[in-house]
Amino acid sequence: MQDRLQALKEEALLKIEQASDLKALQDVKVSYLGKKGPITEVLKGMGKLSPEERPVVGAYANEVRDAITSALESKVAELEQAVIEEKLKKESIDVTLPGRPVRQGNAHPLTAVIEEIEDLFLTMGFTVAEGPEVETDYYNFEALNLPKDHPARDMQDSFFITEDILLRTQTSPVQARTMEKHHGRGPVKIISPGKVYRRDDDDATHSHQFMQIEGLVVEENVRLSDLKGVLETFAKKMFGEDRKIRLRPSFFPFTEPSVEMDISCFKCGGKGCSICKHTGWIEILGAGMVHPNVLEMAGFDSKKYTGFAFGMGPERIAMLKYGIDDIRHFYTNDLRFLKQFKKA
Numbered sequence: 001m002q003d004r005l006q007a008l009k010e011e012a013l014l015k016i017e018q019a020s021d022l023k024a025l026q027d028v029k030v031s032y033l034g035k036k037g038p039i040t041e042v043l044k045g046m047g048k049l050s051p052e053e054r055p056v057v058g059a060y061a062n063e064v065r066d067a068i069t070s071a072l073e074s075k076v077a078e079l080e081q082a083v084i085e086e087k088l089k090k091e092s093i094d095v096t097l098p099g100r101p102v103r104q105g106n107a108h109p110l111t112a113v114i115e116e117i118e119d120l121f122l123t124m125g126f127t128v129a130e131g132p133e134v135e136t137d138y139y140n141f142e143a144l145n146l147p148k149d150h151p152a153r154d155m156q157d158s159f160f161i162t163e164d165i166l167l168r169t170q171t172s173p174v175q176a177r178t179m180e181k182h183h184g185r186g187p188v189k190i191i192s193p194g195k196v197y198r199r200d201d202d203d204a205t206h207s208h209q210f211m212q213i214e215g216l217v218v219e220e221n222v223r224l225s226d227l228k229g230v231l232e233t234f235a236k237k238m239f240g241e242d243r244k245i246r247l248r249p250s251f252f253p254f255t256e257p258s259v260e261m262d263i264s265c266f267k268c269g270g271k272g273c274s275i276c277k278h279t280g281w282i283e284i285l286g287a288g289m290v291h292p293n294v295l296e297m298a299g300f301d302s303k304k305y306t307g308f309a310f311g312m313g314p315e316r317i318a319m320l321k322y323g324i325d326d327i328r329h330f331y332t333n334d335l336r337f338l339k340q341f342k343k344a
């Protein structure tokens with residue numbers, strides 16, 4: 001019986017040694033160690049042995065089974081390791097290959113200009129305020145001292161949704177709403193960038209939807225000279241340190257007095273060229289001291305508080321700065337146009 005076990009052991013170990021894959025090992029395991037395998041058979045037949053022989057054969061049978069089991073385990077580990085090594089060899093990557101460049105886009109020129117203007121005012125202590133594009137007649141007109149019969153309220157000029165609701169024609173309603181939230185206490189120091197809407201036929205210089213940036217400061221003892229200082233800083237930072245500014249009298253319903261600001265031409269320096277239409281000056285924005293009616297309607301005591309406000313069109317600023325000749329370029333999404341504003 002021992003000889004039979006010895007033979008089985010050698011046979012199994014040889015098969016394990018020769019096995020070339022895991023499947024073959026599994027077959028060896030089933031055929032030698034399985035319930036119907038020869039070793040189990042030997043163990044079952046031990047009842048027929050004499051009591052002296054039984055422990056000796058039993059111990060040897062166990063030894064054979066353990067030898068086969070451990071040979072199987074180490075061969076399985078060996079084959080698995082070989083599979084991993086094969087895989088590593090096949091999947092190795094060449095780290096010296098040049099990388100694939102990630103294509104990087106750029107901000108829309110209008111976005112870039114608006115953010116530049118925002119940053120500039122943020123450094124002067126302003127915060128950015130936002131509000132709804134669908135506005136009430138009250139905030140868009142009435143709170144800004146635009147009386148019921150003012151031509152700006154005309155159906156010809158505005159997109160009305162109902163008699164009382166319209167697409168905002170300026171960002172001033174944001175300022176009126178912000179002032180109200182201050183409950184009559186200063187300081188208010190905000191800029192409000194955003195989309196505005198006017199009924200207009202689109203052409204090279206008109207668009208029914210465009211952007212506006214307004215600024216507002218309300219505090220005690222705010223004067224026109226404060227307005228002038230802030231706007232001069234803005235003009236120099238945006239168009240060059242050697243810019244001069246000038247204020248011309250103007251009219252807006254929500255400011256009194258009202259002014260328009262020109263900068264000295266950044267192209268010709270004031271001598272006269274096509275950009276400044278041979279005047280040496282370029283109109284940049286409108287501004288003024290906040291009308292007392294506007295302050296009072298927003299809950300501020302106009303005897304105690306004064307303020308200044310200004311408004312500009314970022315499209316115009318961008319067109320001047322980059323020499324863009326048609327406002328429609330901003331909205332028609334032609335990549336040949338947009339890609340020219342990639343920063344170096």
Ligand code: 2NL
Nearest residue numbers: 172175176254286287309310311312
């Ligand atoms: C322009 C002129 C301007 C304002 C906007 C304003 C807002 C409040 C009170 C007073 Cl809440 N004023 N805004 C003032 C003057 C001019 O815009 O030409 N914009 C493109």
